[in-house]
Amino acid sequence: MKNESYDVVVIGGGPAGLAAAISAHDSGAKVLLLEREARxxxxxxxxxxxxxxxxxFGEKLSGPEYAERYIDEFHxxxxxxxxxxxxxxxxxxGSGFTVHTVSRNGVARYxxxxxxxxxxxxxxxxxxxxIHGTRPAGVFTAGTAQHxxxxxxxxxxxxxxxxxxxxIGLIMARRLTLEGAExxxxxxxxxxxxxxxxNLHQCLYDYDIPLYLxxxxxxxxxxxxxxSVEISEVDEHMTPIPGTEQxxxxxxxxxxxxxxxxxxxAESLGVKLDPKTKGPVCDGQNMTSVDGVFSCGNALHVNDLVDYVSENAAVAGAAAAAYKPQKRKPVEIHISDTLLYMVPQQLDLARNNNKTAVYFRARGDYNNSRLALTVDGKEVFSRRYAFLRxxxxxxxxxxxxxxxxTETSDVQFKLEPQTEKG
Amino acid sequence: MTELTCIVCPRSCKLQISADKETLIVTGNACKRGAVFAQNEMTDPRRTLCSTVATVFPEAPVLPVRVSDEIPKAKIFDVMREINRTVVKTRIGRGDVVIKNVLGLGADVIATSDLLKEKAGETS
Known part of the structure; x- marks a missing residue:
């Protein structure tokens, strides 16, 4: 049975895995990438x-073009x-991990x-x-339709x-229309x-596809x-309103x-998840609650742009390559209810945090909001946003x-919607 | 005044367009690409088009393609008809032309993947 040793094993060969593997390699690590699909x-x-x-890249690429640029770099x-x-x-x-795999060639360990x-x-x-009713064929996800x-x-x-x-639903509405489906x-x-x-504009309105909120x-x-399907209107609690069925x-x-x-x-390794993102709780180096386990891309939190996935994965790859067991000095990042989530959820003060990328989403549609960062009640940073969704x-x-x-600092991000100037 | 949503980038700026005699005045755009988009949208709306084209290779029945330049919005379904009439018979790759100057619109239909050049499990 194969039993090879690597500095970094990357699991997943999508945009995140590719960027992480490239970055880990460029940081001097011996890297292996594992992918379940053929390509x-x-x-x-x-x-x-x-x-x-x-x-x-400053260019508008299709998905395969974007991926293949990274695949070329990888190879x-x-x-x-x-x-x-x-x-x-x-x-x-011991001080590392054993990854068990299965493929056509049998089982292996890395x-x-x-x-x-x-x-x-x-x-x-x-x-x-x-969704209730019978279980006929023809009910599938947008990703399956895309496949x-x-x-x-x-x-x-x-x-x-x-x-x-x-x-993906909007993209598929356009795609299926282009191919002649109604x-x-x-x-x-x-x-x-x-x-x-x-996407509402270029996928729905361009093709006169109605949107019903x-x-x-x-x-x-x-x-x-x-x-057929039965459609109902819903109230503000998203409960169907009787009598509106069609x-x-x-x-x-x-x-x-x-x-x-x-x-x-990640869960099998005991990695702690954030209920808000449903991904691991991570620090500024993308390390999870388990030492030596890093997370990135859509496994960490669902991104809307792949560009950020690549960027975030490169941080994880470099940090994994540089990983040595050491005692952490964690400090939690707290967020206000007006934020849906923020990544990272904590910082390890034993590492560099001088250029830390922070990703967040607002909970609602806010015009002219203000994001403030306070440390122990004192404001150290703020930024205004004209429009957040x-x-x-x-x-x-x-x-x-x-x-x-310090580890006992009270670090708070507060998003204040509709604030007055001043 | 007309209102448009810019589709150049994910920022989706809300554009207001008013006409001052001959020239259009665009506001609400965060960058100059928004002004160009509004100009085009008012006079000659164009879109990019991405699709797939059939191949003769069973392991990759379709190859992703796109137009090399934006085409008139009104021609999208005509170009789709051309794309769906085409079958790729050689192992072309990313950037290769599938249909030259499609319908004389000044844009080529090009392949966007090296899929046909890969062999399954090549990297294992």
Missing amino acids: LGGILKQCIHDGFGLIR ARQIAAVTLTFVTKIEKT RAAALVLATGCRERTAKQVF FTNLLGELPTKRCVILGSGD VLGVYEAKPTPSGLTR SHTVTRVFGTDRLE RLDCDALILSVGLIPENEL PPEMEKLELDFDGMGL
Whole structure:
């Protein structure tokens, strides 16, 4: 049985894993990347639309183009990679880890001094949004529809309803329309759309696809294949309003109802998760609560731009390459209720935090809000934002080292919506 | 006055466009690309187009493509028809032209992936 040793083992060959592996290699580490699919690139392989890379490359690239730029960089460095390989178990052994895998060649074990978990995220399914009725074929996630259409070249529907206004749903509404399917509408239970504003315009309004807010699918009908769905209006608590039901004939119900970081491997190692992000609690080096285990990309928190995934993963890769066991000096970062979440959730004062990227989302749509950072009640930083929305993540770069932090410091980020000038 | 949402980048600026005799006045844009977008949108709206084209290779039945330059919004479905009429028979790669000067619009349909040049499990 194979039993090789590496400084850093990266799990996942999507944009996060690729950037982490490249960065770890460039920091001098011996790196191995493990990928369960046949090809590197992760979900970007099927994201054939453009809009990727504006921040990273200053160009509007399609998903495959963005991914392949990193894949080319990865191969140019001759970094070891094993594809069609599934991680079955990770054990903490001695000062490092043993990663157990299975592939066509059988089982293998790899030793790692540090791990980068770049396992991405999963789509929420019909079961998780409580859609009742029979169980016909034709109810699937937007990502599945995208896989059929863009990788297999099979149009999975002729006439469909899309539930949820997440970006993948909007992108698929356009994609299916272009290929000749009829998209009856995008139905969103919340009173505000979930996707980026520009996607509402270039994916729905450009093609006269209607968007219905405060509406949801309450039942599905059909025996072998979906025949129709029942749509209801919902109240402010997202509870369906009786008497508003209408039935629409369609052969597919496509769900774009959110993404959840995939952290089963992380949890098996005892990594603490943040209920807000559903990803690991991390410090400014992307290290989780377990020493030597790093997290990045959509496994850490669901990003809306891949450019930030690459950037964040590069931090994790470099930190994993430089990892040596040492005592931590953690300080928690607290956030106000007006923030949906913030990453990192803590800082390790034993490490450099002079150029720490901070990612956050606002809880609501706020005009002219003000973000303030206080340390022990004293304001040390503030910034004004003209317009914040939950679907649009914001990024800050801060020098925490200049703030005189100690392990007992009270570090608070407070977002004040609609503040007066002054 | 007309209101538009800029689609050049994820910032999605809200643009206000008013006409002063012959020239358009654009406000609300955070960068100059927004002003250009508004000008074009009012006179000659254009879009990029991404799709897939069929191949003869069973392991990769479709290859992702896009137009090399924006095309008139009104021509999107005509270009889709051309793309869906095409079958790739050689192992072309990223940036290679699939349809030269599609419908005479001045843009090529180009491949956006090296998918056909890869072999499954090559890196293992």
